[in-house]
Amino acid sequence: MEGINQAAAVDTENPYIPLETSMRQELGRLSPISSSCCIYRVPERFRRVNENAYTPQVVSIGPLHHGKKGLEAMEEHKKRYLQEFLCRTKVSLEDCIKKIRDREARLRSCYAETNGFSSDEFVRIILVDAAFIVELLLKHNGRTPIKENDAIFKKPKIILDLETDMQLLENQLPIFILEDLFYLQQGTLPSDSDDRLSTFVTDLSLKFFTSRMTLMRDADQESILDRLSSTKKVEHFLDLILRSLCQSEVELIPLGCQSEVELIPLGYVTTTTRVKTSVTPSLTPSVTELYQAGVEFKVGSMKNLFDIRFTNGICEIPKIRVDDDTEISLRNLLAFEQCHYMHNHICDYMTIMDGFVNNAIDVDLLVERGIIENILGDRKELSALFNNLGLGICSDENFTFASLCEDLNRYYSSKRHKMMANLRHNYFNTPWRTLSVIAAVVLLILTLIQTVCSIISVA
Known part of the structure; x- marks a missing residue:
């Protein structure tokens, strides 16, 4: 009887004990977090x-x-x-x-x-x-x-x-x-x-x-297999697809394993792997705007989907094949990357492509250059695909393409580049127009010479 009274007195003196006991039991029932987890519920x-x-x-x-x-x-x-x-x-x-x-x-x-x-x-x-x-x-x-x-x-x-x-x-x-x-x-x-x-x-x-694997249909399967055999073991099929897209050695570090860094052979260090900056990424103008400013677009290396380069006015983008299942592939790769890996290669790739493609005209330009193989057929649908894939993704300050964006924006801001592009696109875009411009210039020069000669003879 005396013990019961003492317990009641303790509860009266400290009303937090029942809640504390309940919460401790609840916390004790939590299952431990596994570092081996690689198959997640989609956020x-x-x-x-x-x-x-x-x-x-x-x-x-x-x-x-x-x-x-x-x-x-x-x-x-x-x-x-x-x-x-x-x-x-x-x-x-x-x-x-x-x-x-x-x-x-x-x-x-x-x-x-x-x-x-x-x-x-x-x-x-x-x-x-x-x-x-x-x-x-x-x-x-x-x-x-x-x-x-x-x-x-x-x-x-x-x-x-x-x-x-x-x-x-x-x-x-x-x-x-x-x-x-x-x-x-x-x-x-x-x-x-x-x-x-x-x-x-x-x-x-x-x-x-x-x-x-329509994202890189023309990729060499043997080279993919050779590279995968020298890396850490693949977790599952989706991880296999992600690693096959990163054909050059890029960092694939699982969350919670920061000390386990895959070494990058010097021969494989590309723009994609070395550009890291704390600057907030600024998107580029669309490909049409860049083209009007003098940027030329070409199909880039097929060894790495993320190896987008810009050198001397030429932007090289690896070819991508887009069909009815491309959205499913990219969305699940995005979700897996965000849940499992520290890097943001897929996320950053979709961010830069969202910046490049704003409408059907941008799609037409990339299709014409062979960078996009459009199996969807509908240009507006393809444009919407790139614009909508970025919804819900979380990027960070280490934007893979930050340096690329800075270079493209700097090139786009140059008035000289825009003027030269205007001349090239409007006056030198076909052999006949080029000949016409040359003929007009020659005629102008001859007229000027004739005028000068007439003035001299009169004088």
């Missing part, structure tokens, strides 16, 4: 702009969209591919389950959230999806035969939809679990080293996404 500021760009339409991969309405039809196909995997490899289902179970903690740490699934549910999801992807990659690359009644490869449209869905940030599977399943196979993969296996899986994945 709401992105999702509000275009919900469909981040939502799978045909297949769910991993736990984040598992069981969603509208994706049920593909679940049966995924299980059939798991069955084919087991029959082809002669690996027991028990061994597969054991392999996934051994990796469960690491797998869960890769996702922003998995708390809604029990251990058995989670292992089932990962195993079905991983086996499905392994079979899909092998069939696509001709490594295993395609059955006559295959419901996926007999319908090309489904393959295209799958490739699109498998680029989504929330629809990823860690690539190491695919390598683990390849380890279980016999006779169909290289086995001399982990690096060789990783390269094998990366090669299969690159070939699968080549037709969809």
Whole structure:
């Protein structure tokens, strides 16, 4: 009785204790933040702009969209591919389950959230999806035969939809679990080293996404593979696409890993990697305005999508192919970059392109110069694409193209450059006009000489 009275007295004297106790319990239930996380929920500021760009339409991969309405039809196909995997490899289902179970903690740490699934549910999801992807990659690359009644490869449209869905940030599977399943196979993969296996899986994945990597359709896949084999391991398919766009060595430092900096070989240091400034970026005039000021535009190097250069009045921009899925690719790359990496290569690229393209006339100029391959068809739609992609992104003071913008603005401000451009565009733009101007100048000079001679003779 006396103890109860003392406790009541303490509560009366300190009314904050119940709230403190409750909050301590709440904080104690927080799950630790994993440094291995690489598959995130898309930030709401992105999702509000275009919900469909981040939502799978045909297949769910991993736990984040598992069981969603509208994706049920593909679940049966995924299980059939798991069955084919087991029959082809002669690996027991028990061994597969054991392999996934051994990796469960690491797998869960890769996702922003998995708390809604029990251990058995989670292992089932990962195993079905991983086996499905392994079979899909092998069939696509001709490594295993395609059955006559295959419901996926007999319908090309489904393959295209799958490739699109498998680029989504929330629809990823860690690539190491695919390598683990390849380890279980016999006779169909290289086995001399982990690096060789990783390269094998990366090669299969690159070939699968080549037709969809429309941002740099003309890029050399062999050079991409050679470079990727010398970098840190790729996290998942979306990370693979991002790294393939950064074909020259640029910094790819995950958030929270500031001490882990990838060294940049001197031969690969480009304008993109070395221009860093604390100056707030000022956008450039549009390409049409720059062209009217004398700037010429040419297709730049295909080794790096972000390697935009300006030298001696010539602006070189790597070629980009824009089709119906380009917006989905760029939006998910943007979201992944903002969530996972310290750098802002995609963000800064979209910022500079937004500055270059203001309307359909700008699109026409870049298409005419071969810098944009417009598969969309509608010029206004393409212009709107570049202008709207920047909505919701967060850039910082280390703008990759700050020096480029300063050089372009300085060139644009020169009256001499504008005057020379006006002469070149209006009077010397065709051989006939050039000859006409030369003839007019010669006639003027002859007239002047004749006038001077007449004055002298009269005098």
